[in-house]
Amino acid sequence: MSEGRLIVVSNRIPTEAAPSGGLVVALHDALKERGGVWIGNSGKRVAPEEAAKGLTRIAADPYERYSFDLTEEEHDGFYLGYANATLWPLFHHRTDLLEVDPDQARVYREVNERVAGLIAEVVRPGDVIWVHDYHFLPLAEALRRRGVANRVGYFLHIPFPNPSDMPALPERKLMPGWLSSFDLIGLQTKRDVSNALDFLRDNGAEILLRGRLKLDDRQFEVASFPIGIDVDGFIEAAEKNADAGEHLRLSPGERLVLGVDRLDYSKGLPQRFAAFGEYLSHRPDPQVRATLLQIAPPSRENVEAYKDIRQELETITGRVNGEMAELDWTPIRYIRRNIERDVLAGLYRRGDACLVTPLADGMNLVAKEFVAAQDGADPGVLILSHFAGAAEQMDAALMVNPYDPGETAKAIDQALSMPLHERQARHLSLMQSIRETDIDWWTRTYLAALQKPIAPVGN
Template sequence: MAGRLIVISNRIPTDAAPSGGLVVALHDALKARGGLWVGHSGKVTDSPAEGLTTIADEPYQRRAFDLTPAEHKGFYLDYANATLWPLFHHRADLMTLDPESSRIYWEVNRKVAQLVAAELQPDDVVWVQDYHFIPLAQAMRMEGVKNRIGFFLHIPFPNASDVPALPEQRYLASWLAAYDLVGLQTRRDVAAAIDVLRRSGAEMLLRGQMRLGDRHFTLGSFPIGIDVDDFVRAAEAAPPAGATLRIPDEEKLILGVDRLDYSKGIPNRFSAFGEFLATGEDGEPRATLLQIAPPSREDVEAYREIREELETLSGRVNGNHAELDWTPIRYIRRGLPRDVLAGLYRRADAMLVTPLADGMNLVAKEYVAAQDGADPGVLILSHFAGAAEQLDAALMVNPYDTAETAKAIRQALSMPEHERRARHLSLIRTIRETDIAWWTATYLDALTGRAASAAA
């Protein structure tokens, strides 16, 4: 790739040594190729800087933009997270519809497009990240930008039956068509996007290419991965979690790690665990469900409701089944350090990853990487997680069916070692073959034309 790589995302790393799989992957790609990362500074102020402010110039450029309180509310809180997020997670009933927030969403995208266009060189390649900036390519084309522009959506793509709930649905197809490459997590997402685009007048061509008006663009599935070796090292170096948890070796630990969000299926999970306990037989080892759910967007009503629901459900299950020396559900509503999480993953006999809708769900892959291959735990995975297309050696469940999930918990906790090892071997091979470096290289090769076609 001759020109620079220009990455645009809502958040931008401020540390010289960033952490987190996606951030590290983009950091490495920019460091190798040279480039510019543009994102929100985190500042919400009545007096925003006129243009992009410099965070760093080495090992690549990082520039940030500020938002006013009205822009932060309309662009980020109201439209991106209260309109697009529920729609794309198949919860149109939770959408907030406000013409003013829609206008501000477009205006912020237009502002960022103008700021980035002023920085572009002719051979630069632009890579836009996620649902905050779906219209960004169209806004950049309006500024005369001819560069190759790619987009990657980290969350699910909405179904054609959901999209009419979006007042701006007539713009969605043209927003996407302004990109050269639209990357999605799964083949299921690609099929949904094709359906939506064809209903909007787009024509399907060969090898994932589509045409809408005079725009030719490509759709492809690029399932995101993790830095497997880094997480293996973290798990091996983590202090034993059993002593910290005060759980004896013979007691089973089931783990859930999710951001507190209605898309994650945590209430269904608590109910399924309660059913597992209620149908238990004498002589079964005790099992504890440890749920870690750091809050997000607590100023949105739907998030306050799920918080209250989880507190009620955990109280009910514990009230029915707890003993003086045992609390069946341990519910922690805050984040934990990465090294602590790695130790918990390694100790857990089973991992419940049961979203109702998810783009990929990297927690599932982190759990697999953290396991001791000689005595691994069991991944219980929702059919609706994007990871289900790759991790078919997991125990698959319908998260809406609490009886089925309860049965899967019992199967996981009683699974013989040889089966656990065989399943884990299949899973670890998959996540190594499609790790975060593979994802970055595969996408950028497709965007720059070095790949014959996008992944399908």
């Protein structure tokens, strides 16, 4: 029997013919190789009658791509509301920021029901469905109600919440049914798997062998699949753009510390800025100049918590620069917009250190990109939060507690004064790790596990 198609479902869908970015390229390659369908939100807000028209085919080659539209109410309730003002803070351990709104929860479920109906119209026997991220937690359950018996996998790109935080979610009793309707739940880290197993066990799931679980009449699997990057592609981009650092016009001997994050409260940016200020205040040689270049493009600016962090960062930046700057030196350069991926690769290569210090993160691919971009003969140093998913794989980095500005400040000093032989040894170890689990490994490993039949209950 011939292999069925791969159907990918994600919140957004690439519209360009030659997509860029590690995850998008990986899914593009998997679909191109196997043949399949990619379904995602167009990003448009339309009238209800337009949204009701269903899927729009936006490409047929090398695989089919279909988009669906959201109404204004759906965008507000499904995306800005329940997904990003309820689930996002819950999954990032910030229940203090969680919004509880029954209407948003209703719209979230309704959008998933509608998308399930659209998928059911195109799925064929033998197809494998791969659902991505927190926007579509109820999707498999909605598909099962429509009689879709195909293998349905799920991958969560953000952390799985702590079981102790789950009582803050009014829909927590629905979550076990949502999860158990998938055949394979892929998570970033072993810590996430442990949290998921604890939550499911506390809600009636029976733990079987090799990560399998049984809840009611459903048997499913939970496992860790740490996502990677296109290592060779990033090396090539860094080498081609090695002169990107010259645009910074740093003075001779000035050290460059990088931060690259979306503007989000989970990234620990205020704590990072404060730690850098502490490093400057206590550096052994006041003549040594270091600049923190923080690139933080905005996201979800209509959500109140994001307005607050923007204001906080601007306040800290102004204070540190006001106290420390010289006529020819600005300690913190804060850029609140996107920088092209290839230019970023060149900036990484110029960096003496990179601060990847989230308070909670699924994986954080910046850590892997920075390592890939380095010149192995004279590499920069990765400073990594214990709370980044990448910490499970990248223990050759300088590990820090991002809540402790003194500890992070000491790590910055250690990174900028680290001898060459130690930098090379750490970089070699980190490169080995990111090569072994690159983006191709991630795609192959996950799809192989998804397509592996689960033995019947009782075996």
